């Protein structure tokens with residue numbers, strides 16, 4: 001393994017030894033095993049294009065083994081029939097271990113995904129810890145109801161029971177955090193799980209698997225399968241022994257998953273999909289804050305975020321002023337290797353993703369949108385990686401692919417609006433409905449906008465905030481089901497109604 005790091009950067013010895021151990025294996029029934037057919041695939045460092053590790057590629061037979069393991073663990077009751085308090089206590093222990101290993105996990109994440117070490121260490125990792133603790137606390141508080149019915153001789157109550165075996169399929173933009181977003185509520189509720197990280201970023205999930213073992217979760221409760229959508233993801237979705245699939249990723253794959261779930265055993269599905277979120281700056285906003293906020297809303301994580309505020313609407317009287325501020329801010333963003341101190345954003349996750357985004361930029365230029373900042377792949381010492389400068393387009397046509405399609409890169413489509421009616425119509429003119437932002441000091445206008453926009457989350461005078469207690473999920477083709485908060489537990493439990501003859 002060759003690892004080019006910026007000058008003066010040393011990896012922790014634990015990170016090195018993790019990377020140097022040879023092919024990474026699958027976690028099935030508490031054992032690390034090779035794929036049955038021996039296949040592997042490489043994962044790359046997007047900052048340098050260098051391969052980081054070979055990883056086992058789980059085929060259908062491996063998925064089958066993992067489902068059997070999860071099923072036996074579920075039936076044995078060694079997890080689902082523990083008290084919620086006991087399950088919570090293991091989740092809490094895992095959160096402590098994550099905290100102890102935060103430096104190492106952050107390094108792995110930065111190597112595999114590219115985002116700055118400062119972000120993985122002080123953003124993703126603490127969020128993951130908080131998330132585990134929130135659901136550790138909730139594990140013992142999953143309650144049914146007593147229901148007054150019309151029969152006086154019947155006593156009726158409900159139980160909220162785990163679904164059984166759940167498949168958790170996650171993307172590459174927040175690899176560890178997304179794993180925890182799904183594992184924490186699924187495990188708190190008593191399910192057994194099969195986690196499939198994205199093929200671009202499998203490493204942090206594998207290290208997480210080792211920590212899970214160290215905590216002492218019963219074997220088979222968490223199985224981890226690495227591999228691409230086809231065959232690994234698709235085999236989980238079509239397996240008759242999986243009771244539910246929770247997915248985060250593109251709308252296109254979400255559609256496929258819903259179809260395959262229906263064609264197999266009608267397994268339950270929850271989907272957190274794409275977005276093309278409107279972010280609105282009114283003339284009466286705190287403009288310096290709004291400009292910084294709008295800039296960060298789309299360019300943080302190099303735009304590789306489902307909630308990216310990628311359609312920016314600016315009220316006409318302040319349009320020129322805001323645009324100028326935005327361009328200046330975008331030029332101040334330092335793009336670079338995630339291990340270089342003080343950089344703001346890293347590379348795109350893969351060569352594929354880089355070319356996809358460059359394709360949108362070319363298409364935008366040809367279709368008459370004006371580019372006012374960025375738009376280029378970065379060269380010099382960054383030439384081997386997949387780096388792109390933060391890109392601002394202005395346009396007059398909401399129908400352009402640039403304005404309608406999820407790009408998942410550092411590209412924002414900016415336009416002016418004149419009045420409320422126009423704004424609301426245009427903000428909602430998208431098949432997505434994941435998130436929205438609005439900047440104004442008029443509290444009535446802010447709340448009116450929050451009510452008018454069809455999106456699962458609205459940020460007023462802020463953007464991109466998350467907390468384990470605050471539900472998150474989509475309207476329209478951004479999916480359904482809510483992550484986080486008590487609502488996430490509903491995704492991983494089902495209601496049983498019990499009638500007692502008195």
Ligand code: ADP
Pocket residue numbers: 169170171172196197198199227228229230232233234235237248249250251253254256257
């Ligand atoms: P992104 O746009 O973030 O790359 P994708 O929707 O392509 O998202 O992938 C998200 C996750 O879904 C990844 O783990 C990927 O391997 C998985 N995946 C891709 N295709 C399928 C499929 N047909 N069935 C199940 N999982 C899939």
